[in-house]
Amino acid sequence: MMERGTKQRAPVVWICLNKNVTGDSVMGSILFNAFSFLQKKLKAKNIPCTNARISFSDGESVDDVLKKMSIGIEDIEGVFVNGKIAPTDTLLRDGDRIAAFPPGTPGPYRLLLGIVKKNSPKENQNEG
C-alpha cells in the first residue's frame, strides 16, 4: 500500500478534522481527494480536498472521514482506497490514499472497477 509514498510530489495540504488530535490519539494520516461535484461542494466550504493530508485516530474508517466533512451517503457513488473501489467502512491505515466521487461519473470502468455492483438497481432487469 505504500507504492505511492515517493510519488506525492504535488503540493500537499495538511488539515486536521479530528477534534481529538492531541498527542497519542492520532494514529496516522491519509491522503484525501474528492472529485467532480463533490470537489466543488467541498471547495465551496473551504474544505481542502485536492491531495489533502488528513489525520485520523485508531479505529476510524472511511465513513468517519466523510462524516467529519459532512459528506452524506447520497453524495457518494464510490470510494477508492489505494486505487481500488472499497466499502466505506474500510478501516484507515497510515498512508492510505482515499478518494471519493459522487454519482454521475462516466466511464467504461464503471462495471470493471466495481462501481456498479451486483446488487445495484439493474438486478431487477427482468422485472422491468
Add this chain to the structure above:
Amino acid sequence: MSRILRIDTKEKTYSFESPAAEFQALGGRALTSKMILNEVPATCHPLSQFNKLVFAPGLLSGSPAANSGRLSVGSKSPLTGGIKESNTGGLVSQKLARLGIKALVLEDRPGDDLYSIIVIKKDSVEILPADEYRGICNGEMITKLWERFGTRVGVASIGPAGEQRLTSASIQFADPKGHPGRAAGRGGLGAVMGSKKIKAIVVDDSGTDRLALHDSEAFKTANKQWVDLLKNHPVSGEGLPAYGTAVLVNLINEAGALPTKNFRSGRFDNAHDISGETMAETIEKRGGIVSEGCHPGCVIRCSQVYHDRDNNYLTSGFEYETIWAFGAHCLIKDLDDIAMMDRLCDDFGVDTIETGVTIGVAMEGGLIPWGDGKAAIELLKKVGTGDPMGKIIGNGAAFTGQALGVDRVPVVKKQALPAYDPRAVKAVGVTYATTPMGADHTAGYGVCQNILNVGGTIDPLKKEHNVEISKDLQIATAAIDAAGLCLFVAFPVLDHAEGLQLIVDMLNAQYGLSLTTDDVVQLGISILKDEHEFNRQAGFTKKDDRLPDMFKETFPPHNTTWDFTDEELLKAKTF
C-alpha cells in the same frame, strides 16, 4: 425507401440506387462494414482506386430520437490495413437521413491532382471544382462553406493532413456552431478522402419533410421515456454535462490506470492540473461554454467550448482521451498547451489520440524533451506544413517509432492505444487486442443485457471474466453504432432494464418491425463477424491480436502485467 448515393470521384458523376436486399435492414456501422466487406477487395491498397469510403447514418438518425445523430464512416484503413468504422457527431448524419440517403459511397479516384467538393441538396447532387480550397485548415474551411452554402449545412472536410494522405488523417465535421470539433478521427479515413481528392462534403436538407415514421404515436411514447431516462440518470444527466468526458482524468488516475510517460505508470503527479474539474473551472472563468451537444437532439451535451487566456475561442469537443494523450502520456501539465494541440489537430485534420501518443513516442525517441508543451506544439505544427518531420508525426505512432528507433510503441494493428492502461483495466486491454479496429476503447464501451448477466464485480486487475466482458461490450457497442446512438446512452441503459427495450421500441415504431432485444444482440454479433472476416481476408492472424511486449512490464501502482495468451484472447472473437 432510402437510397444509396454513389459518387464516382474519377468521372465526377453520381447515381442513386435502391439498396440490395441484404442492405435494407442495416444502418450505421452495420451497413458500412457490410458494404466494405462486400465491395472492397480486402487486399487492396487503402489509398488505391479499389478502396471505398462509406458514410452511413445510424438507423435512428434523422428521427426525433434523442442522441441519435451519430454517423458511421467506413473504409479499409490506411493506418491498420484492416476494416474501419469511425463514428462521429456533427450535422451530416441527420441531414443525410432526412434526404433519404441511407449511405453515401465515394468510389474510384481521379487521375489528376485536382480537388472537388460534393454538395448534396434535396433535388441535386453536384461535384464542384474546389482547388481554391487546397491547403485550407478545417476551421476556415467550414467558415467558407457556411458563407457559401448557408449556415447550418452539414460539412465533412479534410485538412492538410488528409490532403497529404497521412495515416492519422481524420475527417472533421462541423458541430452545430460551425467549429470543426467533431471527427471521424481514428484509422486515417481522412487520407482515403484525400486520395479521392474530395476536400469537403456539404449536406443541405432544406426543404425536406420530417422523416416518415411507421407508427409516430408509438415512437413518440418510446422517445419520451428515452429522453427521461437519459436526463434523469446521474451520468448522462449531470456528470457528463458538467465536466465532459474529462471528468475521467482524476478517476482513472486514482484507479492507477492513467497511462503516464508512455505507459510506464498509472498515476500522473499533475493529474489535477489537467482534470475535468480544472477544465470546467477554467471554461467558466474565461467565458467559454461548459456544456453543449455535438448534434441537434442531444440531451447529454458533454461537449464544450474552451477559451484561451485572452477569452477567445481556442477549441471545442475537448475530450478525456485528447487531454490524456497530450497530457499524462507526454508529461505535459499545462491545459492551455493541450487545448492548443487539440485545436491544431482539428484544423490540420489528424486524430488526437494517434497524434498525442505519437508526440509521446517522439519524446521517447529524444526528439523533444518529456513534458515540454511548447516544443510539442511546434512539432505538431509541422504536420500542417508538409515538412518531412511533420509527415513522420502525421503518419502515427508506429511509423514515428520506427523512424526514431524506439522500441516502446503502444499500438495494436498499428493504431495507438487510448487512455486506459490494459494492465489495470484488463477488459479494455482485451478489447484493444481483439477488436477488428485496432486499439480502440470505443469498440467495447457500451453495455447490454447479456453484460448484465455476467453481473457482479469484475476485478479489473485480474484475468477472470475480463475476456467475456470485453466480448459482450464489443457486441453491444457494434449494435449501438448501427442504431446511430451516442455511446454514452450505455450508462442509463446499463442501470435501467427498460433502456434497451426503448431502443428496440423506437426502431420498431420507425420501421414497422417487430424486433426483440435478442435481435439487437444478434445484429451486434453479425457486424463483428463481417469485420473479422474482412480482416481475415486482408491477412490478419492471431499475431495481430497481441499487445506489444512493453505491456509485459510490471505496471505501478498495482504492479500488474499483461498476461493473456493467444488462445484466451481468441475467445473474445468466438461467437
